[in-house]
Amino acid sequence: MMATGPQDPADSLFDIRPADTDEDSRAAEAMRAEPQRPDAPLAVRMRPRSLDEIVGQDHLLGAGSPLRRLIDGSGVSSVLLYGPPGTGKTTMASLISAATGGTFEALSALSSGVKEVRAVIDTARRRLANGRQTVLFIDEIHRFSKTQQDALLDAVENRIVLLVAATTENPSFSVVAPLLSRSLVLQLRSLGDDSIVELLRRALADPRGLGAAVDIDDAAMTHLVAVAGGDARRALTALEAAAQVATGRQTAGSTDSADSSGGTDDSDDTIRPVIMLADVESAIDRAAVRYDRDGDQHYDVTSAFIKSIRGSDVDAALHYLARMIVAGEDPRFIARRLMIHASEDIGMADPTALQTAVAAAHVVNMVGMPEAKLALAQATIHLASAPKSAGVVSSIGAAIADVQAGKAGAVPAHLRDGHYAGAKKLGNAVGYRYPHDDPDGVVRQQYPPDELVGVDYYEPTGRGVERELSTRLPRLRAIVRGLTGRR
Numbered sequence: 001m002m003a004t005g006p007q008d009p010a011d012s013l014f015d016i017r018p019a020d021t022d023e024d025s026r027a028a029e030a031m032r033a034e035p036q037r038p039d040a041p042l043a044v045r046m047r048p049r050s051l052d053e054i055v056g057q058d059h060l061l062g063a064g065s066p067l068r069r070l071i072d073g074s075g076v077s078s079v080l081l082y083g084p085p086g087t088g089k090t091t092m093a094s095l096i097s098a099a100t101g102g103t104f105e106a107l108s109a110l111s112s113g114v115k116e117v118r119a120v121i122d123t124a125r126r127r128l129a130n131g132r133q134t135v136l137f138i139d140e141i142h143r144f145s146k147t148q149q150d151a152l153l154d155a156v157e158n159r160i161v162l163l164v165a166a167t168t169e170n171p172s173f174s175v176v177a178p179l180l181s182r183s184l185v186l187q188l189r190s191l192g193d194d195s196i197v198e199l200l201r202r203a204l205a206d207p208r209g210l211g212a213a214v215d216i217d218d219a220a221m222t223h224l225v226a227v228a229g230g231d232a233r234r235a236l237t238a239l240e241a242a243a244q245v246a247t248g249r250q251t252a253g254s255t256d257s258a259d260s261s262g263g264t265d266d267s268d269d270t271i272r273p274v275i276m277l278a279d280v281e282s283a284i285d286r287a288a289v290r291y292d293r294d295g296d297q298h299y300d301v302t303s304a305f306i307k308s309i310r311g312s313d314v315d316a317a318l319h320y321l322a323r324m325i326v327a328g329e330d331p332r333f334i335a336r337r338l339m340i341h342a343s344e345d346i347g348m349a350d351p352t353a354l355q356t357a358v359a360a361a362h363v364v365n366m367v368g369m370p371e372a373k374l375a376l377a378q379a380t381i382h383l384a385s386a387p388k389s390a391g392v393v394s395s396i397g398a399a400i401a402d403v404q405a406g407k408a409g410a411v412p413a414h415l416r417d418g419h420y421a422g423a424k425k426l427g428n429a430v431g432y433r434y435p436h437d438d439p440d441g442v443v444r445q446q447y448p449p450d451e452l453v454g455v456d457y458y459e460p461t462g463r464g465v466e467r468e469l470s471t472r473l474p475r476l477r478a479i480v481r482g483l484t485g486r487r
Contacts, residue, residue, distance in 0.1 A: 042240035043233045045208045046199075048091050055202075055232070056195040057088060057188055066184050071095045078156050078163035080141070080171050080180070083188030085368065086231030089166035092188075093137045096164050102133030105161075109143035114151050121155045134161045141165040142174035149176045156182045169366060190230025190330065197225060199232055200239055214243045216275040223280050229328040229369070239275075241283035246273040306337060310345045314384040321380050325373050335361035338379045346383060347392035349464035356382045387464030395458035402452065409449030444482040454481065 048054045051061065051071055060067045070079060071092065079096070081089040097104040105120050124134035136155075138144070155161045156179065163183060167174060171185055191199070203209035204216060216224075220242065228235035250273040305320035324334055339361055342354040356379050363375035402408075418429025433443045446453060460466035460473060478484045 043236040056191040086233040087188040093164040097135040109140040136161040142169040219277040226328040245279040349387040349389035409451040
């Protein structure tokens with residue numbers, strides 16, 4: 001079995017069903033037979049072993065769904081699993097691999113090239129000649145170059161391999177079109193709070209996890225859910241660290257008690273450590289923040305964030321941004337608010353504000369947290385310090401109001417489409433003046449319907465770039481409307 005990088009079989013994330021009796025099959029059987037190491041990370045120990053153990057992703061796992069058929073072993077499609085970290089992409093690849101009964105091969109786009117891809121395909125072709133399927137799992141396929149992805153096409157097309165690829169980026173932008181067309185694209189979603197709670201409580205009770213050795217109080221659970229941010233792996237890693245802190249705290253307390261009393265109390269052995277909020281904070285070095293992503297705090301902090309940007313208070317805006325980040329707010333939500341604000345409260349006073357906000361959203365999608373917090377902070381600083389204008393909002397609002405009031409007359413004939421037979425007989429496009437024929441690129445010509453001639457929707461302020469527009473726009477309107485004597 002080929003894999004990139006050193007791997008400890010006991011740490012395997014995949015259950016591999018034995019094929020026949022070749023070396024790969026014997027290795028797979030040995031891996032399945034070896035018990036899980038008790039010191040393996042909690043997230044590894046709690047990896048779902050069946051469909052029933054998968055938490056969340058109900059939209060993909062309904063009866064008869066393509067993904068369920070794949071995991072049940074009745075599907076044959078290659079699949080691209082697209083979603084944020086910690087949503088189950090690797091888990092589902094594991095279950096698909098086990099269900100097919102074939103040999104599992106794993107490649108990482110971080111360390112594999114075309115040579116490694118072709119080597120796996122050559123091996124898979126020989127296996128297929130002997131009646132055995134190969135499941136090829138590629139993690140972070142968006143990091144593969146076009147050449148590397150193209151090397152997979154024939155093998156996927158002819159089902160020499162069953163490809164299961166995982167990516168955190170939208171495959172429409174990061175995977176070549178021919179590979180997309182040969183694969184089933186399934187989008188996984190960040191886990192909801194209820195799913196994270198279910199996952200954590202299962203890990204607390206399951207013998208594979210913490211085996212009911214510790215309890216947890218409500219405040220600690222709430223904070224774990226908040227910092228998880230919909231990421232199952234992050235939630236389990238934080239729980240494991242917090243459990244170690246709580247156990248260490250109780251052990252230290254018991255030792256102090258024994259030292260002071262000169263003996264031990266056997267009854268203390270039955271008391272389980274309780275994970276407290278302070279244990280979670282200590283374990284992940286992150287203070288609790290009053291913030292409920294579905295409650296008043298969510299809306300209050302978001303409102304304060306936007307109003308601080310609108311009020312040009314850079315420091316307050318950064319404070320509220322930090323509160324959202326520390327509390328585990330979805331960074332995509334923050335990026336969306338910044339993009340909206342760039343047009344809503346800045347607009348043409350600084351047209352580059354929208355570019356910065358959109359760029360920050362791209363960083364969130366392509367890089368992810370925690371690094372994306374820098375782009376969010378940069379966009380926040382830009383927007384808060386930019387000149388402000390509500391001109392975009394008021395102008396489109398006034399235009400929509402007129403349309404809704406029935407002011408939507410006929411398009412002037414000279415502006416209508418003239419690119420079809422018979423258009424000119426109808427008068428379409430006749431008399432249209434091409435602005436680029438004018439030295440200034442602006443000509444006298446009616447553009448709005450008759451009912452709206454002379455109506456001004458956009459009124460620039462005297463702030464930022466709009467200071468220039470407030471001078472130039474009246475001149476443009478005068479020329480277009482024939483108020484200057486120009487023809």
